[in-house]
Amino acid sequence: MVREQYISTTEDSGVPSTVTEYIYKIGIYGWRKRCLYLFVLLLIIILVVNLGLTIWILRVMWFNVNGMGYLQVTEDGVRLDGESEFLFPLYAQEIDSREDSALFVHSADNVTLNARNANGDVTGSLSVGPEHAKGFGQHLTISSMTDKSLFYADAKEAVVGTGKLRVTGPEGALFEHSVETPLVKAEPLKELRLESPTRFLSMEAPKGVHVKALTGNVEAYSSLDIVLHSTEGLVLEAQSVRLPHLTLGKARTSGESHGLYNMFEVCVCPSGKLFLSRADVYSTCSGNQEC
Structure with a gap:
């Protein structure tokens, strides 16, 4: 509070006389002061609550100097231990498991892996669902640990790169079109059957077709005719031809x-x-x- 006093003189006697005092009040009083204190108190409460929530989040998420809980940030990337659940798409250049454990990817619906080009278009996709597995791409290649091609398939052909292809089903293998192979062989002590139920069976080779049975018989059945055609001659080599x-x-x-x-x-x-x-x-x- 500031108090001001003014002194004036009269014209007749010249004796100074005091003038009425003027008092000015400086500060915040009344309801404004109470509102200010209430606002400051509210800010302090919000600050304490935010500090408590921050400490709780740090404790729950296990933040540390190396990362967050099971998630650790290393020089090579990010390392995650244990089981984790991703609610949204995961973008990564490479995903590896630990040396002493396998990598499992589980989903209640399906698991989809997509590869995109620089424009963002999907160039390759692999989707594994509860009822089917579907792959999409220009070609499919399966290689061994020594980088040897085991299987290759594209829009034109499919190539099996191994030295032996074994079909273990009791009904054998079904081919709708032609098959090119240097050798068709049955397993030991089992018979080999080449059958065409409704059409015809044709075997062709530029240098000859060899049919050999080491311990059993060679039998050919047909509802019509059996035609043996050769441009250079036909040889039946046996002790007896009956x-x-x-x-x-x-x-x-x-x-x-x-x-x-x-x-x-x-x-x-x-x-x-x-x-x-x-x-x-x-x-x-x-x-x-x-x-």
């Missing part, structure tokens, strides 16, 4: 020969048909009705 069910031809003349000692000869028609004819002093194939 055609047990050849038909017996009939002579065109009325006086049929009884043959020599019940012997027969194998006749071949121009069409390739084989049949038996009773042997005589001369060949009886030309005078037979089978051709």
